[in-house]
Amino acid sequence: MSSHYHVIIIGTGAGGGTLAYRLAPSGMRILLLERGDFVTREVDNWSTRAVNVDGKYQTSERWRDRAGKELHPHTNYWVGGNTKFYGSALFRLRKEDFGVVKHHGGISPAWPIDYDELEPYYTEAEHLYQVHGERGEDPTEPTASAPYRHPAVSHEPRLQQLSDDFTALGLHPFHTPLGIMLDEKNRRQSRCIRCGTCDGHPCLVNAKSDAQVICVDPALKYPNVTLLTGAYVSRLETDGSGREVTRVIVERNNVRESYSADIVVSSCGAINSAALLLRSMSDRHPRGLANGSDVVGRHYMGHINSVLMALSRCPNPTIFQKSLAVNDFYFGSADWKYPMGHISFVGKLDGITLSAGAPAIAPGWTLDLMAKHSLDFWLTSEDLPDPENRVTLDREGGIVLSYTPNNGEGHQRLIAKLEKLMNQQRRCPIHGRECHQGLFSRNLFVGQRIPLAGVAHQNGTIRFGDDPATSALDRNCRAHEVDNLYVVDGSFFPSSGAVNPALTIMANALRVGDHILERLGAKREEKLTMSVQTVGAT
Ligand SMILES: Cc1cc2nc3c(=O)[nH]c(=O)nc-3n(C[C@H](O)[C@H](O)[C@H](O)COP(=O)(O)OP(=O)(O)OC[C@H]3O[C@@H](n4cnc5c(N)ncnc54)[C@H](O)[C@@H]3O)c2cc1C
Ligand code: SF4
Numbered sequence: 168m169s170s171h172y173h174v175i176i177i178g179t180g181a182g183g184g185t186l187a188y189r190l191a192p193s194g195m196r197i198l199l200l201e202r203g204d205f206v207t208r209e210v211d212n213w214s215t216r217a218v219n220v221d222g223k224y225q226t227s228e229r230w231r232d233r234a235g236k237e238l239h240p241h242t243n244y245w246v247g248g249n250t251k252f253y254g255s256a257l258f259r260l261r262k263e264d265f266g267v268v269k270h271h272g273g274i275s276p277a278w279p280i281d282y283d284e285l286e287p288y289y290t291e292a293e294h295l296y297q298v299h300g301e302r303g304e305d306p307t308e309p310t311a312s313a314p315y316r317h318p319a320v321s322h323e324p325r326l327q328q329l330s331d332d333f334t335a336l337g338l339h340p341f342h343t344p345l346g347i348m349l350d351e352k353n354r355r356q357s358r359c360i361r362c363g364t365c366d367g368h369p370c371l372v373n374a375k376s377d378a379q380v381i382c383v384d385p386a387l388k389y390p391n392v393t394l395l396t397g398a399y400v401s402r403l404e405t406d407g408s409g410r411e412v413t414r415v416i417v418e419r420n421n422v423r424e425s426y427s428a429d430i431v432v433s434s435c436g437a438i439n440s441a442a443l444l445l446r447s448m449s450d451r452h453p454r455g456l457a458n459g460s461d462v463v464g465r466h467y468m469g470h471i472n473s474v475l476m477a478l479s480r481c482p483n484p485t486i487f488q489k490s491l492a493v494n495d496f497y498f499g500s501a502d503w504k505y506p507m508g509h510i511s512f513v514g515k516l517d518g519i520t521l522s523a524g525a526p527a528i529a530p531g532w533t534l535d536l537m538a539k540h541s542l543d544f545w546l547t548s549e550d551l552p553d554p555e556n557r558v559t560l561d562r563e564g565g566i567v568l569s570y571t572p573n574n575g576e577g578h579q580r581l582i583a584k585l586e587k588l589m590n591q592q593r594r595c596p597i598h599g600r601e602c603h604q605g606l607f608s609r610n611l612f613v614g615q616r617i618p619l620a621g622v623a624h625q626n627g628t629i630r631f632g633d634d635p636a637t638s639a640l641d642r643n644c645r646a647h648e649v650d651n652l653y654v655v656d657g658s659f660f661p662s663s664g665a666v667n668p669a670l671t672i673m674a675n676a677l678r679v680g681d682h683i684l685e686r687l688g689a690k691r692e693e694k695l696t697m698s699v700q701t702v703g704a705t
Pocket of ligand 2: 348375
């Protein structure tokens with residue numbers, strides 16, 4: 168196998184997988200290097216015990232926090248990356264998120280590109296990932312150049328009732344845009360069966376729009392695309408000038424291999440891409456590759472996320488719970504002028520999942536009873552890019568993740584808003600009583616802030632920008648200091664908004680893909696012209 172390619176892409180998740188899809192038809196020789204393997208299709212894909220209790224598909228890697236305490240990251244190394252496990256809630260950032268946004272805890276900085284530049288790629292990514300949704304319901308939704316191609320995923324009765332209750336209270340609940348291949352008009356032939364084990368699980372029937380199914384598998388149909396699994400990239404090496412990556416060092420089957428390409432793209436996820444660049448330090452790049460600005464690894468963000476279980480009198484028999492969301496408090500409210508964030512749902516929790524150490528048992532309840540009566544909300548607020556929240560390496564090259572929470576007040580207020588709303592619910596038409604009232608004298612909410620190990624929404628560690636002094640990547644996600652190095656995972660975010668990140672990573676990968684296509688086309692022409700001139704001179 169030849170070891171030189173036009174493009175090497177490291178990592179096959181939302182960023183790398185989508186980029187591979189974009190570049191594959193060009194005929195360029197493309198090598199995908201993925202440390203993981205394909206997820207085995209097996210019954211355990213849909214077992215909450217295997218997935219949530221045993222952590223069967225999670226990495227066994229151990230990182231450390233700032234204090235040196237061991238950290239078991241909840242992340243997954245497989246073809247398709249974390250999209251194999253995601254809830255496929257595929258949101259655009261809001262238009263305002265691309266500008267400066269003032270938060271209670273500080274400033275969320277502007278991006279070097281504006282929403283309009285990414286908009287066509289958002290549309291394309293939504294179509295590619297078969298997003299089901301309904302335009303016009305979400306009051307904070309930015310303008311879009313095309314409708315969703317697939318109808319919104321309907322609510323089951325309990326969520327429809329909640330949606331109606333929220334509407335009656337003056338809110339604007341909406342259908343969560345979701346990348347699942349559900350055909351509700353033809354359930355008999357629908358690929359997606361609308362099961363209860365979507366969020367956090369791989370899809371046994373390949374009906375989730377993940378990066379493997381949607382992008383990597385189709386890309387591999389092209390003879391010019393090669394995938395190596397079990398291929399851990401340990402280091403990138405440059406030429407003497409330090410301006411070009413000339414060797415991609417891979418550990419595979421306990422053997423060290425080396426590959427090269429005209430363009431090298433890191434898409435290992437925000438934490439691992441930062442770690443890779445830091446590991447690739449050299450005389451020319453003493454602080455880590457492309458890190459003259461010293462921003463590589465810094466500004467780690469992961470959102471402020473909480474799961475809030477609202478325990479109601481009425482049971483919640485919902486199977487697929489992720490259909491409903493509320494953004495009325497995204498930018499603030501009449502009584503609080505700062506952003507609070509986004510309210511949606513996690514997949515329906517069960518007693519087995521709760522036994523994995525989620526919320527404490529409410530007095531008088533069993534875990535099963537709690538799960539049968541809970542509405543399981545997912546609340547997301549924006550954390551701000553603090554340079555001291557960062558990825559570094561310990562002496563053995565292991566990952567250290569330092570993080571001090573910030574901007575927490577808006578999140579607390581979001582929780583308080585939701586609790587208040589739940590206490591104001593009207594009489595339930597199904598059960599003829601106040602469903603949302605707790606079984607006890609007071610309403611019951613059991614909450615848990617997602618801990619540091621919950622790195623699902625990791626981003627920000629190799630930010631893009633126009634100023635090489637304050638960013639590592641330019642607006643095309645090319646390293647300021649290394650001509651042929653790009654990063655297309657969640658690292659490039661200068662700020663993270665408060666909606667799930669994957670669609671933005673996918674849209675940006677398509678955008679960067681177009682840039683790379685143009686660049687390599689130009690380069691091939693350049694080479695042709697040069698050789699013609701040489702011939703003419705002799
Ligand atoms: C349980 C869960 C639920 C989620 N739900 C949602 C959701 O509903 N909506 C949403 O928008 N987002 C969701 N996310 C987040 C979403 O999955 C991520 O934002 C997205 O996958 C990040 O894309 P990425 O390209 O940055 O990295 P990843 O998708 O993580 O891909 C990185 C890839 O690089 C590989 N890799 C890492 N290091 C190396 C190396 N050194 N050499 C070779 N390969 C390497 C990894 O194995 C992986 O395949 C969820 C995440 C999780 C875990
Ligand atoms: S069948 Fe549908 S709901 Fe179930 S995991 Fe697959 S995509 Fe998700």
